[in-house]
Amino acid sequence: MLSKSQARRFFVGGTAGFSLVFLWLTVDTITQTAERSNEQNLTAEVIRGKEIWDKNNCMGCHTLLGEGAYYAPELTRVYERRGAAWMQIFLKDPQAMFPGKRKMVQYHFKDDQIAEVIAFLKWVGEIDTNGFPRKPDLIAPTASSANATASVGSATGSSAATPPALFTTVCQACHSLAGTGGKVGPALDGVANRYTEERMDLWLKNPQAVKPGTAMPNLGLSDKDRTELTGWLMTLK
Amino acid sequence: MKYASQRIAYVYFATCMLLLSLQIVYGFIMAFAHIGYDVLHDWIPFNTARATHTNLLVVWLLCGFMGAAYYIIPDEAERELYSVKLAWVQWASLVVVSVTAVIGFHLNWWEGRKFLEIPRPLDYLVVINVLMFLFNIGMTALKGRRFSTTGIVLYTGLFSAALLYLPGMIHFNSQVLDSYFRWWVVHLWVEGVWELIMGALLSFLLIKLTGVDREIIEKWLYVIVGLTFVSGILGTGHHYYWIGAPRYWLMVGGVFSALEPLAFLAMAMYVVAMSRKGGRNHPNRIALFWTISCGILSFVGAGFLGFAHTIPQVNIWTHGTLITAMHGHLAFWGAYATIVLAIISYAMPQMTGRKRYSGWVAEWAFWTSNVGMLGMTGAFGVAGVTQVYLERRVGMDFLTVQDAVAVHFIGLVLAASLFTLGIGLYIWDFIAHGLPSLEVLETRDQDTAVKAAV
Numbered sequence: 001m002l003s004k005s006q007a008r009r010f011f012v013g014g015t016a017g018f019s020l021v022f023l024w025l026t027v028d029t030i031t032q033t034a035e036r037s038n039e040q041n042l043t044a045e046v047i048r049g050k051e052i053w054d055k056n057n058c059m060g061c062h063t064l065l066g067e068g069a070y071y072a073p074e075l076t077r078v079y080e081r082r083g084a085a086w087m088q089i090f091l092k093d094p095q096a097m098f099p100g101k102r103k104m105v106q107y108h109f110k111d112d113q114i115a116e117v118i119a120f121l122k123w124v125g126e127i128d129t130n131g132f133p134r135k136p137d138l139i140a141p142t143a144s145s146a147n148a149t150a151s152v153g154s155a156t157g158s159s160a161a162t163p164p165a166l167f168t169t170v171c172q173a174c175h176s177l178a179g180t181g182g183k184v185g186p187a188l189d190g191v192a193n194r195y196t197e198e199r200m201d202l203w204l205k206n207p208q209a210v211k212p213g214t215a216m217p218n219l220g221l222s223d224k225d226r227t228e229l230t231g232w233l234m235t236l237k
Numbered sequence: 238m239k240y241a242s243q244r245i246a247y248v249y250f251a252t253c254m255l256l257l258s259l260q261i262v263y264g265f266i267m268a269f270a271h272i273g274y275d276v277l278h279d280w281i282p283f284n285t286a287r288a289t290h291t292n293l294l295v296v297w298l299l300c301g302f303m304g305a306a307y308y309i310i311p312d313e314a315e316r317e318l319y320s321v322k323l324a325w326v327q328w329a330s331l332v333v334v335s336v337t338a339v340i341g342f343h344l345n346w347w348e349g350r351k352f353l354e355i356p357r358p359l360d361y362l363v364v365i366n367v368l369m370f371l372f373n374i375g376m377t378a379l380k381g382r383r384f385s386t387t388g389i390v391l392y393t394g395l396f397s398a399a400l401l402y403l404p405g406m407i408h409f410n411s412q413v414l415d416s417y418f419r420w421w422v423v424h425l426w427v428e429g430v431w432e433l434i435m436g437a438l439l440s441f442l443l444i445k446l447t448g449v450d451r452e453i454i455e456k457w458l459y460v461i462v463g464l465t466f467v468s469g470i471l472g473t474g475h476h477y478y479w480i481g482a483p484r485y486w487l488m489v490g491g492v493f494s495a496l497e498p499l500a501f502l503a504m505a506m507y508v509v510a511m512s513r514k515g516g517r518n519h520p521n522r523i524a525l526f527w528t529i530s531c532g533i534l535s536f537v538g539a540g541f542l543g544f545a546h547t548i549p550q551v552n553i554w555t556h557g558t559l560i561t562a563m564h565g566h567l568a569f570w571g572a573y574a575t576i577v578l579a580i581i582s583y584a585m586p587q588m589t590g591r592k593r594y595s596g597w598v599a600e601w602a603f604w605t606s607n608v609g610m611l612g613m614t615g616a617f618g619v620a621g622v623t624q625v626y627l628e629r630r631v632g633m634d635f636l637t638v639q640d641a642v643a644v645h646f647i648g649l650v651l652a653a654s655l656f657t658l659g660i661g662l663y664i665w666d667f668i669a670h671g672l673p674s675l676e677v678l679e680t681r682d683q684d685t686a687v688k689a690a691v
Contacts, residue, residue, distance in 0.1 A: 004386075004456040011463035018470040025471075025489065029417065029482045037413045037481045047410045057349035060284020065480045066557030067351055067416060070624075071270065071283045073635040074557055101636055103275060105282045124412055130487065132479030134553050136632030182634040 036128040049120025052113055061104070064124060066132060072104065074133060079118070079125040083169035087118050089219050098174065098184050099215035164228050170219065171229075177236070185216065192234045201230045238587045240311045242318035244673040247588055248328050249304025250581045254664045256297035256335070257574075261657055263290040268653060271639070271646040281343065288342045288354040294569060295352065296335045301577030302434050303331075303370055306391060308584050309441050310374045313388035314381020319373050327369040334362045350415065352423050353405045360406050367399040386455035387440050390462060394433030401425050413481035420476040427572070428469040428497060428539070432504075435535070435576050436462050439508060442528045442583055447515025454511060461503045468496035475547040479556055487549045494547035501540030501572075508532030521586060523594040526603050527579030534571025534607070538614070542567055554629045555621070559642070563617035570610045578663065585670045590677035598666045606659025612652025620645035 033039070053059075059068035064075050078087070090097050091114045094104035109117070163177075172181035175188045195203065202209060204226050207216035221229065238244070266277055266286045275283065311318050318324060338355040341347060347354040355363070374395070378388055405422035409415040440458045444451050474490025508529055519525065542564040546555045555561070582599065586592050593599060620642040628638040 002456065002460070004452060004459065007456045007459035007463070008386075011459045011466070014463045015466040015470070018467055022470050022473065025485075026417075029477070029486075030414065032483045033411065033413050033417075033481060036483070037411055039411065042410060050410065050412060050415075054349035055347075056345065057284045057288060057347050057354060059349055059351050060287045060354075061282075063557035065412065065416060067480070068557070069284070069287045069351075070557070070559050070562060071267070071287070098636060102270075102273075102639065103278050103282075105278075105284070120412075127413060127481040129479045129481055130484050132553055132556060133629065136630050138626070138630040139632065176634075180632075183637045 038123070038126050041123055041126070043119070045116050045119045046123045047120075048113075049116035049118070049123075052109075052117050053120055056105075056107055065127070065129065072102070075121060075124075076127075076129065076133060077125050079122040081169065082173060083165065084118050084122075085166060085219075085221075085225075086170040086173060087121070088114055089170070089217065091117060093217070096217040101184060164225075164232055166221070166225055166229055167232060188233070188236060190236060192237045195233075197230060197234050200233055201226065204230060238584075238673070238677055239315075239679065240317045241675055241678060242321045242324075243308050243311050243584075244588060244675075245318065245321055245324045245328075246304040246308035246584060247673045248325070249300050249307065250584070250667070252328070252332065253297045253301045253304065253577060253581070254667055256293050256300065257660060258664065259339075260290055260293040260297065261653075261660060263287075263293065264653060265650070268646050268650050272643050272650070285342050285345075288347060289339055291352055292338060292342070292354060293335075296331075298431075298569075298573045298577060300331065301580070302395065302431075302438075303327075305438055305577065305580045305584075306370075306374050306395060308580070308588075309391060309438070310377050310388060311381075313383065313385045313391075313441070314378045315383050316377065316381045319376035319380065323369060323373045327366055327373065330362065330366050330369070334359055334366060350405075350419055353419060357406070360402075364399075364402065367402070371396055371399060385451070386458060387437050387444070387451075390433055390440075390458060391437035394430045394437060397430040397433070398426055401430060416480045417477065417482060420473055424473045424476055425470070427568075428472060428543075429466065431573060432465045432469070432500065433462050435531070435572060436465070436504065438576050438580055439504070439528060439531065442524065442579055443508065443511045443515075445583065446519045446521065446525045446528065447512050448519070449511050449515045457503075457507050457511075461500060461507060464496075464500040464503055468493050468500055472497045472547075475552065478549055478552060490547070491549050495544060497547075498536065498540030498544045501536040505532040505536040520592070521583060521594045523599045523603060524579055524583035526600075527575055527582050530603070530607055531571065531575040531579055534567065534575060536571070538564065538567025538569075538571035542614075554625050558624050558629070559617055559621035560625060561621075563614055563621050566617060567610065567614040575607075581667065585667065588673035588677070589670045590674055591670050593666055593670055596666070598662050598669070602659050602662035602666055604659070606656050606663065609652050609654070609656025609659055613649055613656060616645050616649035616652055619648070 053064075058064070058075075061069050061072035062075050063070065063073075066074065066076065082090075091107075091109055094106060167177075171188070174182040174184040175186065176183060177188045181188075191200075199210065203211075203216075204219065204221060207214050207218060263281075263286045266281055267283060267290065269275070270278070270283050270286070277286075281289075307318060307324060334355075338347075338359055341356060341359075342354065346356055348356055374392065378384070378392055381388075401422055404418045407418055409418065436458050440454045443449060443454050471489050471493035474486040475494040477486035477490060509532060512525060512529060546552055546560050546564060582594070586594055623642050623645070624638055627633045627641060628635060
């Protein structure tokens, strides 16, 4: 039967042995991290972004690399998902974007601070995370949008087949199309039947002028972006 | 109680009760925010409530460990505490640091690194505080007449916990390395050295409550803490799957995390076997209840539920969802909260001479808090699984899914109310014990002495 001194040897030996292995793997991890996280892109702007991230305890609500709290969305791939334009609008006034929904603290960031946070999240988005977060697999995400664009394409010709990037990053944060997207604003299926091109353009330019008190935020889009978006939205018959 | 200086433990235990109550308040704030009632948003936004909730947990557990050490180390070393005055100073500084940190969280003053939110200047104060503590119990043990395994394991656990706090203070510009070394503190604490502390406290309680031979209990203590480290050190790998660390961590973390429940299973079997084996029928059944629930729920919460989502194939979907909250709640409750409540339940009658353990209050406190916590775990579990499927696997929008799972947070609030009732009863019982008294100083565990005579 096991004696007490044998038990002690198991404890001391096991701990020492596995600690050494752990240290060795740590050294190897540190050496590999530079490449896996693109350390050459770790600019002063990114580092300032991380400081803002830490200083305001963003992880107290969000997760980043899956770490943090579960009150607000996962942000590892937010740059890819929402794009800089949306993040800029959102960080200016977070509570305007999802009115009546879960609130983010208004931090009154200055424009350069917003740029730093975005730079940080862009850098994080490019880390090799071994495949996290994985793309949804139960309903193939391309299937529903392919159907949407296919029907749009057949109705209007091939030029409008793919939505502009701004549509998927910005609009779909709140609106859905063919079931994909947010539920904060109304679905955009058939929106072209409800708006004229002129009215749509004005709506995107200044929502309050069309419908005072609306929850739709002024996105501050450039004329070119707005025209492109309006043109595409008008194909959604 | 054998030594007058052991009474200092009372101050630490009382602080535990206060901090635990506050922790629960902040838990409710978050649960209501999840349902949509974030009415305190302007004063206590979610990230403040969250940091306060988790940091209060860490501080009250540490406070409980320290109180336990001040009670146990003199008992094991067979002498008075080295310096009672130093223990008071250390307690006061701990309170000052905690209060400052909590107020700071409400003023957006923090570091924003999960679980290690307290700002850097306060980190240094924590280090000084812990050094004071280690010096005090270290000197007590050194000058003592007996070096017991339980004492040594407890001291090693506390010392390593202090040492492992340091990697969390290194500054990194890279989020990857920042996260990598943050887990050295968080993981190696809760799935490493804290288990040493927990194991030592369990073995102290088992020696006192069951009367099984010290040599046997301590032999198995070595086996258990050995298993803890053999699995737990490389088990840190389950935090390294997706943070930018190399791919081999999926294999290393996966295999060793799968072994981690073994340490907890051993712990559960150890507690149950020893309490069955014991010939001694200690009258403080409630302390034994808490001890057994610690053994069993740490296996369920930390071991089983931890294992359930640390397999990489599962974790890639569940990582960073409410599933983690499910595991976190039962793990901390089972492994650490119950052991602190067990030692308090054991020590209070010893220190005050009031044998309240046969009353209904203590018993109801035990059952309602445990059932309440199991209910909370269930609510988090259902919400978590739903979130994983709708958001991660189907690809639905985050806020839409949160609306869909909000109903489970009503369940959470109900279970939490039951839990709070239990904790309320526990605290009532704690207060009803009154203050420690010198009249109960005895050379032996008085209850044991009575029973042995019978």
